[in-house]
Amino acid sequence: MTVEPGSVPSLLTPLRDPPAARRRSGRYLSVQVKFTIALAWSVLWMAGSVWLSLPWLRDLADLTHPVIAVLVITLVAYLPGGVVAFLAASLVLDRQPPLRVTSPTTPVTVVIAARNEAAGIGTTLRYLANQDYAGPVTVVLADNGSADGTAEVAAQAAQDLGVRLVVVDAPVPGKSHALNAALDRVTTGLVVTLDADTLLHPSALRSLVARLESAPDDVVAVAGSILVRNSRDGFWARMQEWDYFLGIASVKRMQGLYQGTLVAQGAFSLYRTDAVRAVGGWPDAIGEDIVITWHLLAQRGRVYFEPLAVAFTDVPVSLRHLARQRARWARGMLEGLRAVPPWRQHTPMTRLMTGLDLVIPALDLGYTLIWMPGLVLALAGYYWVVGPWTLFVLPLTLLVNVILYRFQRRHVFGRLGLRVRRNAVGFVAYVVVYQMVMSPVAVYGYLQELVGSRRRWK
Template sequence: MKPLISFRHTLLSNYEKRYIPIKVKFWFSHSIAFLWMCLSIYLALPWLKDLSQIVSFPLALLIIGGISYIPGYMNAFLVISLILDRQPGLKDEWPKDEVTILIAAYNEEETIYQTLYYINKQDYQGKINVIVVNNGSTDKTVHEVLKAAHDFSLQISLLHEDQQGKFHALNYALEYVKTPYTITIDADTLLHVSSLRYLVARVKSSPDDVCAVAGSVLTKNSRENIWTKVQEWDYFLGISSIKRLQGLYQGTLVAQGAYSLYKTECIKEVGGWPDAIGEDIVLTWRLLHRRWKVYFEPLAVSFTEVPSTFKHFVRQRARWARGMIEGLNEIKPWDQPQIYVKYSTGINMVMPYLDVTYSLCWLPGLILALFGYYWIVGPMTLLVLPLTIISYSILYFYQRNYVFRRLHLRIRRNILGFIFFILGYQMVMSPVSVYGYIQEIFNFKRNWK
């Protein structure tokens, strides 16, 4: 057996040493995606011809492009990129740099103590400073913070910012940060025991032009009801796959406020968090606009409480959609200096078109298909499904073998949530996103909660 083991070890060593430049991965993935789209267009010619007889050729091309051609291209690019992705190793998994964690809290009496408890349990060997900013709470948030400061060995500072808005609270706290790294987490986010260590290790192992690292955010209340079960798969597969894709090309588009690390000097250089409903989105795009890079660390796992009611889900996702539009209004894709970021933000510019087409055409087309009218939705639309399944399968095995197994975590059995996620989640997400776009266009009142 020894020769066989030695041969396998040599094979794996050679694979680890093999390096494919990011530029090669980027253009190779685009080439395969383009070929896939060409095949889809060729196979869909009869579909395009039939639909053109009903709604005219330009409108038929617009509809099919939004529900088949472009989504197929994007999914193919995602699949090939995930296959080629290989996370660089960490130079030091036990960094000791002093860090500051910022938590903006508004009426968080039910969660803030537990959040601080999990920070206190971190295996991070450097000094951890925690600044909690009470943003006009009317409940017992302050009491819970003071209780945690008494119970735990953490260095906890409590500040008060009565001017409502998360960006106000974070910018106020930023004035008190003296450490090279600033980390933001939500008041209901729980950190895995090694999460902070891996987050800092990633930025310490990265080139100097990396200014931020987004942590991995998963759900902590997935057992609450069917709606949270569905969102568990969205965070575990959907959001994580996009983060990995963007991280591969060194331009993670959102270093989310729920859990991310930033170089303090970089945040201060761009003026802190902006006055925006998607303050973390706009901040990240400003950082990328300065030619800095933003990474993603899948081992820096955290768990957040996702909306358990449809009403709160709509508010959250509409807010995310508004934040994306805010980012696009401030910095256009063609103004981003890095080609990978141009592409990623360009995709965001296309998203409203895809969501509107899906909401106004695909959903009615699905209803028509149930009655035997395949004018809009038909067999050709299924070409996108295999790529979706493949991309999710790649990420599932990656998450299970590289992340969860290494962190001694277990993937919950959630078959019903997975079925709803695959078959029906997009039917909800696209209309909700369209609602968010409308809110931003007509300048509806902002709602951070």
């Protein structure tokens, strides 16, 4: 769906507001007003759903019990519909503020935590060397116990490319330990985390820093936009391409609108160095990027999202590795909820954003234990759980995907010289198969966290 990173232009002109943004006029709506409108629309949608589903509710109550009927329909219809309605309204209302700074020159340190990445670290450094960022960039490589000569390969590549590289030995296993070892060597006011297998679009670093320097002082981090690099590597990679392009990007845009992006992901994000140090660096957690973001939000910081700061990452190509990754993400979300509960956040918007994560495990359980068995029953002709009423949320889901696709194609890909690949098989899999696989995997991750299973970085 996206082009291979190697085919993007090596140089781009300074970013400008798109023509549509310059022409846009009318009354300004504050973020708080947009939040209120989206929340009101979500409540109205849920209220309408309840009214329309009363016959279904009565029929299911006759078959089971009124309490069971309300619980089942809430988990498979009301809550999913309310969440999607809130997301759809937020995307319609979202307007990215224009950049005041378009060509920043502030010194930046890029931190790469690496373990056995010799095969690809040279390519990662090459894309860093090709950034059109005008300021000085230092790369700190935290070698996390590699046995394949990652540090030596990186040092040679940096010398050949003219990259300023500092190698730090981080022998204690775990990504958080590697990141904190690198943090001790950071001397700049801004620090970027970058995964060793992630390649940057030529303007990615500039876009990320420009967004932070155009933002208020209490914005302490900016998450970049992650897209799939290896989408031609099989069925599961093709499916994930649409997940990153539509699903993850839509949630990031919604959270960014309300200035509370919940994950400044380790794959590619920018932080104020003093803010990271103020919360004690990256925590020893399987979802270290989730937990540190929630700590930053709890310290009254705001976290933005920059859709033009595009990076391309490798995604798992087998179901086994995909399941392991998504189970790890599910565990990381529970770690964030435990470390910083939503009620410890300081604004209604961030309390709601983090509070939605309290609902997600229930939705995954409902989908796994109720919706999927209900689908089997529906195929047998019994529409007790899954039937015509459960299709009511589909128009909203389609609206969300259409809004995001048009935004990504015009305002992101169009401005960066990228094109959208044809990937019909992946899209159908994303719509039909994705949730059937991901919800059970997430439930497995929740169980792993609850019983304290051994944590794995990869």
